[in-house]
Every structure is written in structure tokens, then in C-alpha cells.
Amino acid sequence: MLDTAIIKRLEDIVGCGNVLTKKADLVTYSYDATADMPSQLPDVVVMPATSAAVQKIVMLAKEKNLTIYPRGAGTNLSGGTIPLKKGIVLSFQKMDKILEVDQENLTATVQAGVIIQALNDAVAPYGLIYPPDPGTVTTATMGGSVSECAGGLRGLKYGVTKHYIMGMEVVLASGEIFRFGGKTVKNVTAYDFASLFVGSEGTLGIITEIIAKLIPPPKFRKAMLASFKRIEDAGNTVTGIIKAYVIPATLEIMDKMTIQTVENYAKVGLPTDAEAVLLIEVDGGAQQLVDSEAEAVLKVIKENNGEVKIAQSDAERDQLWAARRAALPALAQLSPTTVLEDATVPRNRITEMLVAVQKIAEKYQLKIGTFGHAGDGNLHPTILADARNKEEMERVHQAVDEIFVAALKLGGTLSGEHGIGMAKMKYLKSELGESGLNLMRRVKEALDPDYMLNPAKMVPVRGS
Amino acid sequence: MKTTPYDKLENIQDALAKCMKCGNCMAVCPVYLTEKEEGAYARGKLSIAEAILKGELDLKDEDVHEKLFNCLVCTSCMQNCPCGVDVSKIMLSLRAALVRETGLHPIKKIIFGALKNQPLFDKAMKAGAAFQWMGLRKLPGNAGYEPRFTMGLSIKRIFPGLAATPFRDQAPELIKAENRKMKVSFFTGCAFNYIFPDVAWDVVDVLKENDVEIAIPKEQQCCGIAVFAHGDLESARELARQNIDVMEKTGADYIVTACGSCGESWQHGFSELLSEDPLYGPKAEYWKSRTYDISTFLTKVIEYKNPEGFVEATVTYHDPCHLKKVMKVFTEPRTILNAIPGVTLKEMAKPDACCGSGGSYTITHLETSMAITGRKMDDIRKTGADGVITGCPGCMMQLSEGLANSGQDHVATHYISLLARSYREARKSKTEEIKHAA
Numbered sequence: 001m002l003d004t005a006i007i008k009r010l011e012d013i014v015g016c017g018n019v020l021t022k023k024a025d026l027v028t029y030s031y032d033a034t035a036d037m038p039s040q041l042p043d044v045v046v047m048p049a050t051s052a053a054v055q056k057i058v059m060l061a062k063e064k065n066l067t068i069y070p071r072g073a074g075t076n077l078s079g080g081t082i083p084l085k086k087g088i089v090l091s092f093q094k095m096d097k098i099l100e101v102d103q104e105n106l107t108a109t110v111q112a113g114v115i116i117q118a119l120n121d122a123v124a125p126y127g128l129i130y131p132p133d134p135g136t137v138t139t140a141t142m143g144g145s146v147s148e149c150a151g152g153l154r155g156l157k158y159g160v161t162k163h164y165i166m167g168m169e170v171v172l173a174s175g176e177i178f179r180f181g182g183k184t185v186k187n188v189t190a191y192d193f194a195s196l197f198v199g200s201e202g203t204l205g206i207i208t209e210i211i212a213k214l215i216p217p218p219k220f221r222k223a224m225l226a227s228f229k230r231i232e233d234a235g236n237t238v239t240g241i242i243k244a245y246v247i248p249a250t251l252e253i254m255d256k257m258t259i260q261t262v263e264n265y266a267k268v269g270l271p272t273d274a275e276a277v278l279l280i281e282v283d284g285g286a287q288q289l290v291d292s293e294a295e296a297v298l299k300v301i302k303e304n305n306g307e308v309k310i311a312q313s314d315a316e317r318d319q320l321w322a323a324r325r326a327a328l329p330a331l332a333q334l335s336p337t338t339v340l341e342d343a344t345v346p347r348n349r350i351t352e353m354l355v356a357v358q359k360i361a362e363k364y365q366l367k368i369g370t371f372g373h374a375g376d377g378n379l380h381p382t383i384l385a386d387a388r389n390k391e392e393m394e395r396v397h398q399a400v401d402e403i404f405v406a407a408l409k410l411g412g413t414l415s416g417e418h419g420i421g422m423a424k425m426k427y428l429k430s431e432l433g434e435s436g437l438n439l440m441r442r443v444k445e446a447l448d449p450d451y452m453l454n455p456a457k458m459v460p461v462r463g464s
Numbered sequence: 465m466k467t468t469p470y471d472k473l474e475n476i477q478d479a480l481a482k483c484m485k486c487g488n489c490m491a492v493c494p495v496y497l498t499e500k501e502e503g504a505y506a507r508g509k510l511s512i513a514e515a516i517l518k519g520e521l522d523l524k525d526e527d528v529h530e531k532l533f534n535c536l537v538c539t540s541c542m543q544n545c546p547c548g549v550d551v552s553k554i555m556l557s558l559r560a561a562l563v564r565e566t567g568l569h570p571i572k573k574i575i576f577g578a579l580k581n582q583p584l585f586d587k588a589m590k591a592g593a594a595f596q597w598m599g600l601r602k603l604p605g606n607a608g609y610e611p612r613f614t615m616g617l618s619i620k621r622i623f624p625g626l627a628a629t630p631f632r633d634q635a636p637e638l639i640k641a642e643n644r645k646m647k648v649s650f651f652t653g654c655a656f657n658y659i660f661p662d663v664a665w666d667v668v669d670v671l672k673e674n675d676v677e678i679a680i681p682k683e684q685q686c687c688g689i690a691v692f693a694h695g696d697l698e699s700a701r702e703l704a705r706q707n708i709d710v711m712e713k714t715g716a717d718y719i720v721t722a723c724g725s726c727g728e729s730w731q732h733g734f735s736e737l738l739s740e741d742p743l744y745g746p747k748a749e750y751w752k753s754r755t756y757d758i759s760t761f762l763t764k765v766i767e768y769k770n771p772e773g774f775v776e777a778t779v780t781y782h783d784p785c786h787l788k789k790v791m792k793v794f795t796e797p798r799t800i801l802n803a804i805p806g807v808t809l810k811e812m813a814k815p816d817a818c819c820g821s822g823g824s825y826t827i828t829h830l831e832t833s834m835a836i837t838g839r840k841m842d843d844i845r846k847t848g849a850d851g852v853i854t855g856c857p858g859c860m861m862q863l864s865e866g867l868a869n870s871g872q873d874h875v876a877t878h879y880i881s882l883l884a885r886s887y888r889e890a891r892k893s894k895t896e897e898i899k900h901a902a
């Protein structure tokens with residue numbers, strides 16, 4: 001329990017309705033969407049509505065030596081918002097104003113707590129979209145998704161969060177407010193601060209405002225589902241499509257385990273005898289262009305022995321997408337605990353990675369369904385288990401370790417989009433080496449010397 | 465020894481373990497969308513439940529009570545949950561455990577706490593919203609009514625909005641049909657009986673028009689969803705058994721309801737409550753598959769008579785939570801509305817977003833409840849429709865109140881009333897034709 005004088009000062013800053021100290025409330029901020037993580041109650045939850053309030057909270061925390069855990073919607077999958085060292089959870093859920101939509105510069109300026117979908121709803125009347133669309137578009141905040149550099153289903157063609165961030169307002173650990181970037185398409189003034197703060201997982205500064213880039217949506221699109229009897233054929237199709245110089249908006253894969261589970265759960269007409277299916281969508285500004293790209297894709301599929309179903313209407317398209325969207329829910333139904341991994345490899349190694357995961361599943365006698373953004377080389381091996389079964393969880397941990405080893409061996413990376421947080425911190429050294437860890441520490445300490453912001457995430461606290 | 469989770473809290477473990485904390489439920493929870501706090505929606509509430517089971521939070525803690533009752537049990541979260549977590553079962557089990565441990569005391573406290581606020585008290589009571597969750601019971605003779613939650617409230621102060629004569633006192637117990645197709649039993653529920661007898665008559669009218677024989681047993685009781693929702697299992701079970709007995713006696717083929725909560729009780733609640741009752745369990749199962757919302761009955765069980773009478777109206781349709789999300793009835797009312805000549809249906813954004821009523825919720829959490837209703841009113845206004853149609857009396861009350869508060873000068877109407885009107889119009893023009901010809 002914090003000193004009541006501190007609570008009083010927090011209440012003075014944000015109003016008493018926006019400071020939570022009851023245990024029943026604190027429990028609800030002790031976890032995030034990450035499976036198999038320890039949880040911890042914060043001392044207090046504070047819900048500011050303005051940058052000025054955030055600044056005052058940081059000053060107070062600094063003065064009183066309190067840690068701050070910035071938190072959006074708490075949907076991250078790396079333990080990023082768990083308040084391991086107690087202190088303040090700084091929730092952005094009430095700081096959710098869309099400050100401006102600029103139709104001429106194609107930008108939107110939002111507070112950090114704005115939900116991604118809310119931004120899309122607000123810009124839709126202008127005929128614009130904000131493309132990054134993680135599976136959590138309707139819940140995740142802009143601040144959280146910027147901090148994780150979230151991806152989504154159309155990353156291959158449209159990029160991920162970092163490609164859409166033009167500027168920010170950040171409250172630094174020092175208590176200073178820092179704005180950088182803006183509405184200009186170009187900006188090379190000083191360091192590229194957007195690159196520093198995007199994906200920083202709340203460890204370098206607190207994001208209060210974001211200037212995001214908007215685009216007009218593609219007018220035409222064509223979706224298809226290709227099924228394959230051999231994983232290699234699916235993998236070769238992925239690389240073949242790119243080699244044919246077609247960049248689909250969506251190029252998603254599901255393995256056999258996932259296909260069967262989805263079909264069982266949603267009865268969407270997936271071929272249950274297939275080893276893998278690809279959901280492919282090409283889009284563009286002209287029908288002809290889309291048609292010719294679709295042709296090229298079809299050719300590659302055929303060359304690789306795939307069978308294809310093309311969506312002939314919006315309803316059919318929705319059905320194909322529903323199959324892909326059902327992947328996680330369907331798998332999650334099978335067991336109480338769903339460990340969602342995020343290993344990513346260069347896209348031409350995707351077959352090898354899929355096979356490696358299947359071998360690991362066999363070795364540890366685990367159910368693992370794999371689906372993901374094949375075009376990005378970003379797979380989500382999803383391990384189905386029961387956290388109450390200690391022996392099984394031991395096997396899960398070993399399998400996860402091996403999945404990362406496999407990904408790194410193939411020239412890949414620990415995480416494509418879910419971040420490091422506390423879940424993957426221990427693997428960092430194997431990807432970045434000692435020098436990388438040292439650099440991370442120096443960057444962290446340059447911005448946050450006292451480890452006040454999201455401590456024990458990404459960078460181990462010095463001395464621990 | 466009863467082992468349902470309602471009777472034994474530990475047995476919600478498996479249901480709880482299914483939650484993967486993804487937060488998807490946040491996007492649709494009406495309480496969360498208003499309050500923007502983690503404890504407001506399912507994920508937070510489930511984590512509180514976990515903490516209770518682990519002994520980290522005390523079920524007797526008043527802050528915990530507040531969380532357990534800050535929920536409309538609207539099941540919106542369950543529609544968005546990838547893991548199929550039965551949030552409603554978990555919430556009701558927690559409330560039942562609370563009542564087991566402490567008696568009805570905390571609930572009274574929460575409700576009285578709200579009712580101490582006099583303007584609120586008057587408003588809630590005038591709107592009739594109060595008794596929907598109390599579940600009225602008629603006293604013998606002309607002594608009036610009393611709520612099933614006997615909390616020492618002075619009843620005369622409470623119910624100014626009641627109908628002079630309840631529907632079941634107006635209606636005969638059996639309405640025969642000349643070319644009888646089949647026989648149904650009309651389970652009226654309290655709201656139609658005490659507040660909207662006119663709508664109940666519309667139900668009767670429509671069934672008659674379709675040659676259906678109707679039993680309206682006088683001894684039928686409140687469905688008990690309200691007492692169930694407040695954790696009073698014993699009363700809920702007693703009501704369920706009584707209702708089953710009463711309905712059984714009518715010899716009807718089907719039970720027809722026109723209230724989402726009543727239909728839900730027959731389709732789900734009773735069989736859940738009585739699952740371990742050797743005598744009534746199977747009976748509940750039997751009626752479960754023989755209870756239909758009137759819209760389903762008309763469009764799917766019988767081939768209802770095409771409405772031919774002209775009713776000029778541009779309307780929008782609000783999906784009652786329990787009708788759509790539990791009974792899965794949402795196309796049928798629209799089918800009926802679209803079949804009526806002259807009726808134009810303009811969909812609002814998010815027609816199935818909760819209206820904010822939630823029975824007692826609108827009283828215990830007035831501010832949040834009215835904010836939820838307010839969002840609904842904006843969506844309604846944007847359609848430009850001049851009437852709001854719905855399928856549940858609870859929603860009718862809440863929506864009508866919201867419409868009045870937001871300066872929209874119409875009331876919410878049950879879809880069955882529009883159908884009844886169309887049938888009446890058709891009959892009228894037919895008689896006129898005959899007169900004309902003669």
C-alpha cells in the first residue's frame with residue numbers, strides 16, 4: 001500500500017475517480033493477454049486524460065521513486081504490462097481523444113489511448129484507412145500498438161505500425177515533454193526518434209500523442225484459398241508468388257492441425273485432408289491490375305500442385321476470411337491454456353520452419369497448431385496446454401526454447417510482432433549477443449537511468 | 465449433494481480456466497465502454513473470480529460485491545469470446561455463492577443504497593423498471609402486489625405505473641380456435657402481465673388470427689430470472705418447478721413467449737437450474753426444445769398468415785440481448801417487420817448493443833445504465849426512423865425512458881403489436897369491402 005499522501009497527490013492530478021487502490025481493482029491490472037506468466041498487483045492504477053497529467057504523474061513518481069507501467073488495453077502477448085515491481089499502472093484507456101483528422105496531409109493526430117478501430121471509424125467518412133490491423137484492432141490502443149510495433153494481416157504489402165508513425169509526443173522519464181516529427185512526408189531532423197520509440201514497449205518514454213499516416217484504401221480486391229497436399233508446395237507457392245513480383249496484401253498460412261480444428265469448430269468448408277492452406281488476397285486501384293495479379297498467383301499455385309477456390313462475391317470473400325480469423329479461437333477452444341508464439345524467419349525458409357515446429361510438437365508430445373503471416377515469414381505456433389498441469393507445462397517451455405533456436409538457426413528472429421516484454425527477455429542474448437545487450441542497456445539508461453519505466457521488461461534491471 | 469457451479473463455487477474452475485485473457489470481450493461490454501476500467505468487463509471479472517477461488521480476494525469484501533453486480537449479464541462478451549467462456553454462468557454462480565455465504569444482505573444493501581436516492585427512486589418506480597427484477601406476486605383478493613424480494617419496501621409507494629387489471633386477470637384461461645392448428649401455452653411473464661397488458665393482447669390476437677388455440681394459465685409465475693440473477697437459487701428453482709407444473713397441465717404442444725428473459729428461462733435457465741433434479745430436470749429438458757419466441761413460432765413452426773393490412777411506419781429494430789444472444793432470435797422479428805406492407809426497416813448501427821436495462825442494473829447503476837442507453841439513443845436518432853421496435857418488455861421500458869430523456873417523441877413498441885395492427889387493418893378493410901358490396 002502506498003503512502004496516503006501520494007495517493008492524495010495522484011487524486012489531485014487526475015481526480016479521485018481516476019485513481020484505483022482497492023484490491024478488487026488492482027487484481028484486474030495484474031496480468032495481460034500473455035499465457036503462463038507470473039502476475040503482480042500494482043500499488044495503484046492511475047488513469048490520466050491529458051499529457052499534462054501524465055507529466056505530473058511522472059514527476060511525482062520520480063520524486064517518490066515509484067515505478068510506472070504504461071498500459072493500453074493490456075492485450076500484448078509478451079507480458080509487457082504486468083507490473084512486476086508494483087508501483088503505478090498508468091492506464092491510457094480514458095485518454096482516448098482523436099484530436100484531428102487532416103484530409104489534406106493524410107494524417108490523424110490521436111491520444112495514446114485511442115482504439116485502432118476507433119481511428120479507422122473516424123477516418124472512414126473521409127475515405128481513408130489506417131492499415132495496421134492486428135487481431136486486436138477492436139481493443140488494442142494506438143499507444144500500445146505503437147509500443148509493440150504491431151503488425152497484422154496485410155503487413156506484406158502495407159507494412160506494419162512503424163511505417164505509419166510520423167510523429168509523437170512523449171513524456172520522458174526526466175519529466176520533460178518531447179515532441180518530434182509532424183505532418184511532413186519527409187523529416188530527417190536529428191535522430192529518427194520514431195524508430196526509437198516505436199516498439200520500445202514502454203521502456204524508454206511514455207507516449208501521449210501520435211501523428212499517424214493514413215492512406216486511401218485499395219478499390220478492388222480478389223481473395224482466394226489454395227490448398228496443398230504437401231507443406232513444401234505451400235512454402236514454394238509463397239516464395240513463388242513473390243518471385244513473380246506480386247505482392248499480395250494478405251498471404252496467410254494454416255497448417256493441418258489448424259485446418260482441422262477450424263473446420264471442426266466453424267464448418268467453413270476447409271479441405272481437411274490438406275497439409276496446408278494459403279489465404280491470398282491481391283488488391284489495387286484498378287480492376288485490370290488486380291485481375292492480372294490474381295492470374296499470376298493462380299499460375300504459381302498450379303505449378304505447385306495447389307487446388308484453389310476463388311471468392312466470387314463479397315460474401316464468399318468474407319467466408320474465406322472467417323476461416324482465417326477462426327484459427328486462434330478454434331485452437332483456443334481445445335484447451336484451457338493457449339501459448340501463442342511469434343517466431344519469424346525469412347519467407348523462403350517458411351517450409352523448414354513449419355516442419356521444425358511439427359517435429360518439436362512430436363518430440364514433446366504437444367498439440368501445436370501453426371498459422372500466421374506466411375508472406376512475412378511470421379508464424380504463430382500455438383501450443384495447446386493446461387497451465388494446471390505442471391509436467392505438461394515443463395514440456396511446453398522446452399518446446400518454446402526449441403522453437404526459438406530453430407527460428408534463429410534459419411536466420412530468423414525471436415519475435416515478428418508480439419514483442420519481447422518479459423516473456424522473451426531471456427532469449428535476447430542468443431539473437432543480439434553480449435554487445436547487443438550492452439547497447440540495449442546503454443540506450444535504456446540514457447533515457448531512463450533509474451529504470452522507472454516498465455522495469456524488468458526488454459532490458460533486465462541492472463544488478464538483478 | 466448438488467454439484468452445479470451455482471451450488472458449489474469451486475465447480476466454476478473449468479469454465480474459468482478457459483479464459484485466455486485476450487480481452488476481446490472488452491470491445492463489446494456496455495459497462496466497459498462506459499466506464500473504461502478493467503474491472504468493468506468479463507476479463508476483469510473473471511480474474512476477480514480466480515482470485516476469490518485462490519483465496520486472494522474475499523467473496524465477502526464489499527468492493528468485490530460491487531464488481532459482481534456491475535454487470536448486466538447481457539452476454540455480449542460471450543458473443544465475442546474466442547474461447548467460449550460462459551461468463552453468465554460464472555457471474556450467476558458467484559452471486560449464488562455470495563447469497564449462500566451472507567444471505568441476501570449485500571444485495572439488499574446495493575439496491576437500497578441506490579434507492580436511498582429519492583429522485584432516482586421515483587423515476588425508477590414510475591418507469592416500472594423496478595419490479596421487473598423484483599418479480600411481482602399478486603396478493604390474495606384485492607390486497608395488491610408484492611415483490612419477490614421482500615425487503616420491507618412499502619409496495620404502495622412503489623408501483624404507480626402498474627396496469628389497473630393485470631393481463632392474466634383480464635384474459636380467459638383458454639382461447640379456443642375454430643380451425644385449431646395446434647395449441648400453445650402463452651407464458652406471459654410479469655412485464656406483460658402487470659405493465660403491458662395491451663401487448664399481451666396483441667400476442668393473443670396474432671395467435672388467434674393464425675388459428676392457434678391459446679392457454680393462458682392464471683397460476684403461471686414470474687420466470688424467476690431476476691431472483692436467479694441475484695443469487696437466490698432456491699426461489700428461482702421453486703418458480704421454475706411451479707411454472708413447469710402449470711404449463712404441463714395445459715396440454716399445450718408448445719410454450720410461446722414474447723420476452724427475451726422469459727424465453728431464455730425456458731430455453732436455458734430452467735434446465736440449468738434443475739439439471740440435478742431427477743423429477744423436474746427431464747421436464748425442463750422437454751420444454752426447453754418446445755419453447756419459442758413468438759416470432760420463431762410464427763415464421764418457423766407454423767406458416768403464419770401473411771400480414772396484408774397497411775401500416776405506415778419507418779422503424780428501426782433493437783435486438784434484445786437475451787433474445788438475440790441467448791435465444792439466437794434476430795432474423796425472425798425482421799422477417800415479420802419486412803413482411804408488413806408499409807413498414808420500412810432502417811437498421812441502426814449496432815442494433816444488438818445492449819440497451820442498458822439489465823433488470824435491477826438500471827437502478828443500482830443508474831449513471832452507467834443511462835449512459836449506455838444514451839449511446840443507443842444516438843444510434844436510433846441517426847436512422848431517422850420514427851419508431852423503435854424491439855422484442856422484449858424490459859427493453860421497451862428502458863428504450864421508452866431513453867427516448868423521453870433524449871427528447872425523441874415516440875415510445876418503443878413490440879414487433880408483435882405491429883403485426884397485430886396489420887392483421888386488424890386487413891380485417892377492417894375486409895369488413896368494409898363486405899359492407900360496400902352489400
Ligand SMILES: Cc1cc2nc3c(=O)[nH]c(=O)nc-3n(C[C@H](O)[C@H](O)[C@H](O)COP(=O)(O)OP(=O)(O)OC[C@H]3O[C@@H](n4cnc5c(N)ncnc54)[C@H](O)[C@@H]3O)c2cc1C
Nearest residue numbers: 072073074075076080135141143144145147150151202207
Ligand atoms: C487475440 C490476440 C490477437 C493478436 N493479434 C496480433 C496481431 O495480429 N499482430 C500483432 O502485432 N499483435 C497481435 N496481438 C498482440 C497485441 O494485440 C498487440 O501487441 C497490441 O498492439 C497491444 O496493444 P495494447 O493497447 O493492448 O497494449 P498493451 O498490451 O497495453 O501494452 C503493450 C506495451 O506497450 C506499452 N505501452 C502501452 N501504452 C503505452 C504508452 N502510451 N506509452 C508507452 N508505452 C505504452 C506497455 O507498457 C506494453 O509494454 C494480439 C493479441 C491477442 C490477445
Ligand code: SF4
Nearest residue numbers: 493535536538539541
Ligand atoms: S455480461 Fe454484459 S455487462 Fe456483463 S461483462 Fe459481459 S458484456 Fe459486460
Ligand code: SF4
Nearest residue numbers: 483484486487489545
Ligand atoms: S473474450 Fe473470452 S477468453 Fe478473451 S478475455 Fe474475454 S472472457 Fe476471456
Ligand code: SF4
Nearest residue numbers: 596653654655687725
Ligand atoms: S423476465 Fe419475464 S417474467 Fe421475469 S420479470 Fe422479466 S418480464 Fe417478468
